[in-house]
Amino acid sequence: MNPYDTLLAEAAGRPFAAIVGWPVEHSRSPALQGFWLKQHHVDGHYGRLPVKPERAALEELVAFLRKTPNARGCNLTLPHKVEILPLLDRIDPVARRIGAVNTIVKQADGTLEGRNTDGFGFLEALKYNAPHWMPDTGPVVVLGAGGAARAIVSSLMDVGVPELRLVNRTRGTAIDLGVALTPPGGQRIVVGSWDERSELLDGATLLVNTTSLGMKDQPGLDIDLAKLPHEAVVYDIVYVPLETYLLAAARSRGNRCVDGLGMLLHQGRPGFEAWFGPRVDVSAAQRHAVAADLGA
Ligand code: ATR
Numbered sequence: 144m145n146p147y148d149t150l151l152a153e154a155a156g157r158p159f160a161a162i163v164g165w166p167v168e169h170s171r172s173p174a175l176q177g178f179w180l181k182q183h184h185v186d187g188h189y190g191r192l193p194v195k196p197e198r199a200a201l202e203e204l205v206a207f208l209r210k211t212p213n214a215r216g217c218n219l220t221l222p223h224k225v226e227i228l229p230l231l232d233r234i235d236p237v238a239r240r241i242g243a244v245n246t247i248v249k250q251a252d253g254t255l256e257g258r259n260t261d262g263f264g265f266l267e268a269l270k271y272n273a274p275h276w277m278p279d280t281g282p283v284v285v286l287g288a289g290g291a292a293r294a295i296v297s298s299l300m301d302v303g304v305p306e307l308r309l310v311n312r313t314r315g316t317a318i319d320l321g322v323a324l325t326p327p328g329g330q331r332i333v334v335g336s337w338d339e340r341s342e343l344l345d346g347a348t349l350l351v352n353t354t355s356l357g358m359k360d361q362p363g364l365d366i367d368l369a370k371l372p373h374e375a376v377v378y379d380i381v382y383v384p385l386e387t388y389l390l391a392a393a394r395s396r397g398n399r400c401v402d403g404l405g406m407l408l409h410q411g412r413p414g415f416e417a418w419f420g421p422r423v424d425v426s427a428a429q430r431h432a433v434a435a436d437l438g439a
Contacts, residue, residue: 147207150190158213159188160418163204164220167193172218174436175411178429183421187215196222205230209253215418216247216255218411224290231257240324241293246414261291262298264410265380269349271409271425272401273376276349282306284343286364287353288317291380295353296324296332303330308343310335312354341367348372350393352379357387364389373397382407383437404430404437 144152150161162172168191176189194200201223208214219227224243228234231247232254238244244257269276283304285296288311299307309332311317321332335343344350350371356364358381366389371377377393382403390400408425415423 146191146193150192151211153190154188154213156213157187158215158419159190160215160217160414161190161192162218162220163192163194163223165193165196165222167191167220170220171407171433171436172220172411175408175429175433176415178432179411179415179421179423180419182426182429183419183423185419185421187419192217194223196226198226201227201230205255208247208249208255214249216249216414218414219245219247228257231255233257235259237262237297241297242323243290243293245410246417248414248417258413259294260410260413261294261406262301263413264406264408265295265378266298266302267409267412267425268405269376269378269401272405273378273399276376276399278302278304281348282308282346283349283351284308284310284340284347285351285353286310286340286366287355288313288320289353292353293320293324295351295380296320300324300326300330300332305330307332308335308347309333310337310340310343312337341370344368344371344375346372347375349376349378352381352387352389355381357381357389359383363387368392368396368398371398375399376401379403380406385434385437404434408433 162170173189180187194204227244234257238257238259241259246258246260248256309317309321317334321334325332355361375398377398378401379387379389380403381387385402394400412423
């Protein structure tokens with residue numbers, strides 16, 4: 144059976160959404176969205192849809208979402224988050240600025256809107272896990288300049304961080320990101336070199352790792368935390384494993400730590416609410432369920 148027919152059979156006429164990617168088997172989105180469907184007794188379905196990284200395959204996806212009455216939208220993961228943009232009817236301003244879409248919502252008139260909820264998820268998890276952190280009290284250091292960094296830097300600018308020190312192995316990518324996301328006004332994105340990463344922690348209120356360093360099967364992040372104030376929050380968006388070397392090192396010197404699971408869970412909220420209706424929040428029970436699904 145082709146994957147569209149499988150999804151339609153699973154949904155059995157109920158409203159549905161899905162995670163779309165290539166590959167898509169590893170995605171945790173069905174576990175986290177499925178938790179909310181059950182918790183809120185929604186008679187709906189959230190499935191998986193493998194879609195090849197080809198323009199024609201994305202066009203087929205968009206046509207399917209438009210023409211299927213009970214399709215409510217989808218999430219997008221690698222490698223589709225950027226290539227989908229020109230195929231949608233509307234891109235919301237946040238997603239436009241980030242240049243990537245992770246959530247498609249079908250509107251009442253059948254048109255498709257692209258959103259990006261990664262920055263929302265990042266900030267919500269920060270709010271829950273480090274409620275004392277205030278955006279406007281000092282500089283923030285962000286490591287990495289890939290897709291996740293774009294959403295995170297954008298959200299940190301939105302909440303008024305005065306100075307963001309952006310450090311990436313490939314400096315040119317960080318410069319491009321800084322140029323694209325520096326808002327008008329006094330907020331600054333300062334691009335440092337990768338070799339300076341430990342020095343740049345001086346006076347920071349928040350350190351965020353958005354690189355893949357520390358992920359399962361990847362090398363660890365090599366950084367000296369000596370200059371980082373003990374009151375600073377350390378946030379690693381990696382979620383396999385939940386406790387990276389960075390977080391373990393930060394925790395042992397007394398820094399407040401935030402792992403990547405909260406961001407993963409919170410980024411799913413706006414999609415669920417738009418597709419299925421109920422307002423949702425992240426609970427300890429859901430965290431446990433998804434962590435168990437991750438084998439974390
Ligand atoms: P994502 O969408 O999760 O952000 P990505 O776009 O592939 O993933 O970005 C990965 C980030 O990890 C990049 O900032 C990358 O740095 P480069 O721009 O120099 O590639 C960073 N990264 C990956 N491996 C790294 C390594 N060994 N050392 C330092 N940075 C690394």
